[in-house]
Amino acid sequence: MRSLHGCPAPAKLNLFLHIVGRRADGYHLLQSVFQLIERGDTLDFDLRADGRIHRTNDVPGVPEDADLIVRALQRLAAAYRERHGRAAPGIDVAVHKILPMGGGLGGGSSDAATALMAANHLWQGGFSDGELMEIGLPLGADIPFFIYGRTAFVEGVGEAMQPVDGPDCWYVVLEPGVSVPTPAIFAAEDLTRDTKPVRIADFPEANLLSEFGKNDLQAVASRLFPPVAQAIEWLGQYGAARMTGSGACVFCALPGEAQADQVLGQVPTRWRAWKARSLMQHPLKSLLQNNEL
Template identity: 35%
Template sequence: MLRVIRREENGYHYLQTVFQFTDLFDEIGFEVREDNEIRFNYEHLDFSKEEDLIYRAITALKHYSNSDKGVTIDLIKNLPMGAGIGGGSSNAATTLVALNALWELNLSQTALIEIGKKIGADVPIFIYGKSAWAEGIGEILTPLEIKEEEFTLINPGIHISTKLIFESSELPRNSMLFPDKYFDQSRAINDCLPAIYHHYPAMRLIMNALNELNLNPYITGTGSCIFVPKMDAEQSLLLSSLAKEQGWELLPFKSLNQSLLYENAPIAL
């Protein structure tokens, strides 16, 4: 669910949205340095260092804490880039949480979320680590239990600019505020669709093709990734054939109500 309630005077949008985690992930390695240096064991080829949300998280944390420690970073990028599933935001959040522990800063979750929301609107949920109903720009979080299910993620390889979608005159900005914080299929609404379809007409064609297969597709956030619920054998075969023909990437996943960061890492807040 992603609903746009209004545009604030500061230019940000007041949203109501629902977040749930997946078992898909990038992998990040951290090695503490005592020389205050920030170094990377990966090249910044597809994006500059200044655009790297991991780098921005490190510098924001150093500025907030005045830590004199450094770090060397490794990254194995498994998630598709620029596809709207929160890969960069989750990496930034993981960096804040991990370095808070490794640099022995002992900052509270509230403090980390305050740092994180200045890096990106989706960073706080990954620090929070639990499925949630979110409001504001996405930083006002209320825990929410959602059914954990199997899905397939479809990455059509289209890069969508979130900035363009939220600045678009095609974006509705007057959805009714839901007073009750719960989620069911009747609330599986994405207010960004008119703007996405206007600026990226190929997305409408893709969604039409998936709807013709009765796959119940949903665009995640501003896109471009799409997810569909568990399919029967015939639907799975048809989707695989279509994906091969169109050059789409398919990734099966399970939705989770707790982030893998806190399940699989020796980190606690």
């Protein structure tokens, strides 16, 4: 096999996001439940013979040498050389982006995770999921989750995960039209950093419309970016609306596709909006296992 095309890189939602402390090095300690959803970017991979790692298409605002995909593959190639005693074959990557940047959906991290899993398969690298997670973690705290590949209760800086049963539901997601820079949110003086920790057993898995917890980053993002606050207020008419990650996207859980369609039909034209079903497992894992790509 010399190519893998149409590899999914699904988005994630933070069903809640609590900041429970801060390490001495400045990294924030969090608790969250990460939920994969059935919407995301797709990537195409083709082997090269010259060892080069190359992104074949432009991604607006993301130079090739700064792209998490390229950087992750460079780290994988270095690990490959160390393990196998020879250079990795090289790879071409085409990225088909539909997820907004600065949306809190983990798009860049998901793309990098998909690249690591696909290249490991094409290169026959033999790296375990745990090893791929270690390779990806220095580039982004969300990358290990996407390699982990299922709904998870997440702690630490994002690297400690335990499986949980997330809701089987549909989400309506609004894109408020702004890109929220994560560093600006975490640097805010009024960010809550001492939320009381919860236990994994506290998460109400069965209640998909539960208002469990909150997003500690939401108040800061809403203050700095008023369109986020406006989207939360509007979507709150239909359920427990909440921002995901550090923003800007806002979501609401609904019990079925018909209800999601009803909400979508009411969305003001100034916002982009879409629906997505919850995912129990990363779709790339089964595709690779069954050689279905």
